[in-house]
Amino acid sequence: MPFSRTSRIVCLAAALVAVTGGTAAAQSPGSDVPSGGPCTSSVPYRAGQDGYDTYRIPATLRTRAGTLLAFAEGRVGSAGDTGNIDVVLRRSTDGGCTWGPLSVVVAGGGDTRGNPAPVVDPRTGKVVLVTSYNSGAVTEAQIMRGDATWEQSRRVFVQSSRDDGRSFTRPREITRDVKLPHWRWYATGPGHALALTRGPHAGRLVIPANHSVAPPEGSTDTGQEPRYYGAHAFYSDDGGRSWELGFVEDAYEGVNNANESIAAQLPDGRLYFSARDQHGTSAGNRLDSYSSDGGASLDRPYAVQPTLSDVPVVQGSVLQLAGRDGGLLFSGPSLPTARQSMAVWRSGDGGGTFRKVRTLSSQKAAYSDLVQVGRRTVGILYETGVSGTYETIEFRRLPVAELGG
Numbered sequence: 001m002p003f004s005r006t007s008r009i010v011c012l013a014a015a016l017v018a019v020t021g022g023t024a025a026a027q028s029p030g031s032d033v034p035s036g037g038p039c040t041s042s043v044p045y046r047a048g049q050d051g052y053d054t055y056r057i058p059a060t061l062r063t064r065a066g067t068l069l070a071f072a073e074g075r076v077g078s079a080g081d082t083g084n085i086d087v088v089l090r091r092s093t094d095g096g097c098t099w100g101p102l103s104v105v106v107a108g109g110g111d112t113r114g115n116p117a118p119v120v121d122p123r124t125g126k127v128v129l130v131t132s133y134n135s136g137a138v139t140e141a142q143i144m145r146g147d148a149t150w151e152q153s154r155r156v157f158v159q160s161s162r163d164d165g166r167s168f169t170r171p172r173e174i175t176r177d178v179k180l181p182h183w184r185w186y187a188t189g190p191g192h193a194l195a196l197t198r199g200p201h202a203g204r205l206v207i208p209a210n211h212s213v214a215p216p217e218g219s220t221d222t223g224q225e226p227r228y229y230g231a232h233a234f235y236s237d238d239g240g241r242s243w244e245l246g247f248v249e250d251a252y253e254g255v256n257n258a259n260e261s262i263a264a265q266l267p268d269g270r271l272y273f274s275a276r277d278q279h280g281t282s283a284g285n286r287l288d289s290y291s292s293d294g295g296a297s298l299d300r301p302y303a304v305q306p307t308l309s310d311v312p313v314v315q316g317s318v319l320q321l322a323g324r325d326g327g328l329l330f331s332g333p334s335l336p337t338a339r340q341s342m343a344v345w346r347s348g349d350g351g352g353t354f355r356k357v358r359t360l361s362s363q364k365a366a367y368s369d370l371v372q373v374g375r376r377t378v379g380i381l382y383e384t385g386v387s388g389t390y391e392t393i394e395f396r397r398l399p400v401a402e403l404g405g
Contacts (some may be wrong), residue, residue, distance in 0.1 A: 002130075052074040054079035057367055062373065064164075068096050069090075069165045072396065111134065114132055120195055127168075144212050154179070194208070233247055233261075258287050260276045312339055317370040326346060329346055329378065330347070331394060366383040
């Protein structure tokens with residue numbers, strides 16, 4: 001029997017779901033709920049697809065036009081952290097229900113491009129993307145030992161898009177502006193960067209980052225010990241044209257080893273920084289601090305956040321909800337000894353304390369990034385899988401009303 005027009009439409013919608021991993025639905029601009037009905041989750045990245053062995057290190061944001069951008073590392077030969085790695089992107093115009101085709105924002109060409117830290121410039125609406133680089137011929141361990149040349153070692157690049165993420169400028173190197181000469185390892189973010197929207201530094205773009213240093217002179221250590229990690233930030237007050245190094249957390253005492261970092265601006269204007277504790281001797285795997293001057297300095301050294309004691313050693317994300325009374329969210333796995341059971345916590349006191357408000361599933365899970373989809377909806381882009389932790393990068397839509405608000 002020939003298909004009716006209605007049947008053909010249904011089949012086309014089903015095919016769209018199969019391609020994008022989401023629910024086929026349209027969304028009106030500025031709306032939280034797609035006009036075809038609400039959707040819960042989608043899968044913008046699945047291991048083995050589009051020529052990549054594995055996708056890792058998600059980062060997401062919402063553009064001024066309402067488009068969601070989902071960045072990731074496309075790892076060509078394996079799931080490993082080094083080698084031929086591209087920064088890739090998929091766009092969603094319906095609130096994360098479906099995703100457009102994959103595009104390569106910057107190709108590794110045999111080298112490693114990654115740690116995407118995107119942000120929207122609040123003055124112009126352009127998307128600014130900062131990424132890290134190293135030669136595909138060296139590993140993190142070699143770089144931390146000092147066994148890599150300047151050209152091979154970690155370097156920092158910036159790109160931008162003025163067409164809602166459809167295309168990006170060529171990468172421009174800013175390493176000498178934001179990396180001290182004696183630093184070895186270096187990583188931007190990962191996860192969304194921060195645009196300040198209030199206070200004397202409104203309009204500033206802040207990139208949380210981390211680095212490592214050599215051991216003290218005369219030490220027999222190689223520099224690969226966790227105690228040689230530290231967090232820092234750099235910022236731009238002109239939309240990404242020029243950059244300046246901000247605070248540097250440089251205790252290197254081995255108690256709190258601030259590593260992968262992310263930030264949010266609180267309603268009072270202060271910045272809240274959350275960092276992975278890379279095997280410090282203190283009890284806990286999450287550290288935090290505050291800045292009252294837009295990331296130029298810290299109000300206090302990084303300290304353990306005890307109410308996030310369930311989180312293992314892993315990257316996490318933070319997001320300040322819209323509205324003066326909006327809470328501060330944190331996302332990460334919720335088993336202290338395993339990357340598993342992605343969850344969301346909420347703080348009503350500006351990061352002083354957190355309480356778990358939602359566990360997404362009991363599956364394996366690792367890196368994540370939070371984004372405000374609309375006034376009533378939050379999205380989380382995160383690594384997960386049934387048999388392996390990095391089988392997919394899933395996008396989950398969460399109603400703000402179900403997050404303890």
